[in-house]
Amino acid sequence: MSPFRVLVLNSGSSSVKYQLLDMRDRSRLAVGLVERIGEQTSRITHTVPATGETREQNGPIADHETALKTVAEELDRDGLGLDSPDLAAIGHRVVHGGMFFTEPTLIDDAVITEIERLVPVAPLHNPANLTGIRTAMALRPDLPQVAVFDTAFHTTMPESAARYAIDARIADRYRVRRYGFHGTSHAYVSRATAALLGKRPEDVNVIVLHLGNGASASAVRGGRCVDTSMGLTPLEGLVMGTRSGDLDPAVIFHLQRVGGMSMDEVDTLLNKTSGLFGLCGDNDMREILRRIDEGDEEARLAFDIYIHRLRKYIGAYYAVLGRVDAVVFTAGVGENAAPVRQAAIAGLEGLGLAVDGDLNAVRSDEPRLVSPASARVAVAVVPTDEEWEIATQTYALIGGEGADEKRKGS
Numbered sequence: 118m119s120p121f122r123v124l125v126l127n128s129g130s131s132s133v134k135y136q137l138l139d140m141r142d143r144s145r146l147a148v149g150l151v152e153r154i155g156e157q158t159s160r161i162t163h164t165v166p167a168t169g170e171t172r173e174q175n176g177p178i179a180d181h182e183t184a185l186k187t188v189a190e191e192l193d194r195d196g197l198g199l200d201s202p203d204l205a206a207i208g209h210r211v212v213h214g215g216m217f218f219t220e221p222t223l224i225d226d227a228v229i230t231e232i233e234r235l236v237p238v239a240p241l242h243n244p245a246n247l248t249g250i251r252t253a254m255a256l257r258p259d260l261p262q263v264a265v266f267d268t269a270f271h272t273t274m275p276e277s278a279a280r281y282a283i284d285a286r287i288a289d290r291y292r293v294r295r296y297g298f299h300g301t302s303h304a305y306v307s308r309a310t311a312a313l314l315g316k317r318p319e320d321v322n323v324i325v326l327h328l329g330n331g332a333s334a335s336a337v338r339g340g341r342c343v344d345t346s347m348g349l350t351p352l353e354g355l356v357m358g359t360r361s362g363d364l365d366p367a368v369i370f371h372l373q374r375v376g377g378m379s380m381d382e383v384d385t386l387l388n389k390t391s392g393l394f395g396l397c398g399d400n401d402m403r404e405i406l407r408r409i410d411e412g413d414e415e416a417r418l419a420f421d422i423y424i425h426r427l428r429k430y431i432g433a434y435y436a437v438l439g440r441v442d443a444v445v446f447t448a449g450v451g452e453n454a455a456p457v458r459q460a461a462i463a464g465l466e467g468l469g470l471a472v473d474g475d476l477n478a479v480r481s482d483e484p485r486l487v488s489p490a491s492a493r494v495a496v497a498v499v500p501t502d503e504e505w506e507i508a509t510q511t512y513a514l515i516g517g518e519g520a521d522e523k524r525k526g527s
């Protein structure tokens with residue numbers, strides 16, 4: 118039998134999420150997370166869904182290379198090691214693919230060089246993605262390794278949405294334009310939302326709100342992205358865990374000229390110590406909601422700023438799309454934080470949008486509607502599955518058996 122497993126690596130700046138899938142039935146053989154890489158308190162959590170067994174290991178994991186070796190050891194313990202002849206390919210999430218990569222791509226030296234060239238526009242993400250790729254290639258040099266880009270789904274944006282209103286020659290020379298990110302999630306979730314509505318992706322217009330640590334909104338018309346909130350880098354748009362999202366670019370000049378800050382200091386400020394964290398000292402929405410319950414004013418204001426920005430994007434993308442069939446919430450905050458969904462939609466009955474309190478309070482891993490049956494526009498919660506989507510695209514690229522069947526949500 119030809120090899121039928123795909124390992125997916127989603128390497129972040131301080132974490133690696135991974136899944137091993139059996140592509141014959143798209144079942145998960147192993148799912149895991151390595152957290153706090155580079156700290157003393159690193160942790161790997163490894164789950165085998167078939168048996169429900171979860172193993173946790175605590176202790177320092179110095180870097181991404183060590184993290185991936187630990188992942189390989191964990192897989193080995195279940196007889197699912199990287200040396201298995203059943204492994205068909207390794208799929209990697211790569212955040213920035215620029216204008217160059219519009220499709221999943223087989224990784225070779227030229228692809229690595231191009232991903233490296235894009236590091237300045239994804240400084241938190243592309244270096245980690247590259248380490249994941251290099252380590253996996255060293256462990257299995259014979260195996261196809263595939264890059265699936267966050268930016269790919271957004272390459273359908275019209276120029277009117279993708280361009281900034283700056284001198285066009287300067288923009289072209291330095292490739293300054295809006296690329297957008299989380300595209301694998303926006304693609305998967307918009308398709309799954311169409312399925313939830315019992316329609317074809319071509320027939321629905323959807324606003325997707327991907328609210329995780331990084332957060333972005335997108336407007337998807339008939340299965341194609343027409344606008345998204347992140348830009349040249351994953352800094353633009355919504356308020357995020359540690360990123361500011363939109364601001365007047367003159368804030369940067371002001372902090373340098375008047376505040377005496379260096380370029381690097383401003384970069385760190387806006388990417389790492391702003392957003393919810395900068396506003397109230399916490400970037401975990403669970404903690405913020407808990408503090409609000411205790412009457413904490415600082416947490417309340419951070420929440421209100423987060424929601425205000427989100428509502429502006431819902432309104433903007435409503436106007437971009439003209440007709441909207443669904444507004445859908447996804448990722449850690451979107452899937453789990455009912456108060457965020459409630460506050461984002463409150464008072465929008467005029468747009469045909471409403472949330473049913475009881476439905477919104479339900480906790481579930483399944484795609485579901487949270488709007489009342491009478492609502493003109495559906496409001497939905499659809500858990501994202503970037504790893505599943507990356508595995509599917511990876512397997513299709515290498516021509517895996519039965520790869521074209523079963524595209525979830527289509």
Ligand SMILES: Nc1ncnc2c1ncn2[C@@H]1O[C@H](COP(=O)(O)OP(=O)(O)O)[C@@H](O)[C@H]1O
Nearest residue numbers: 328329330331400401402403448449450453454
């Ligand atoms: N039960 C919950 N209630 C509110 N927020 C939650 C809950 N569970 C997770 N989150 C939020 O989800 C965020 C992580 O989302 P996730 O999509 O995993 O992010 P990323 O992929 O960017 O690391 C956390 O920062 C946390 O605030």
Ligand SMILES: CC(=O)OP(=O)(O)O
Nearest residue numbers: 298299329330331351
């Ligand atoms: C692009 C981006 O922001 O990704 P993440 O949410 O994983 O940080």
Ligand SMILES: [Mg+2]
Nearest residue numbers: 329330331448
């Ligand atoms: Mg994420």
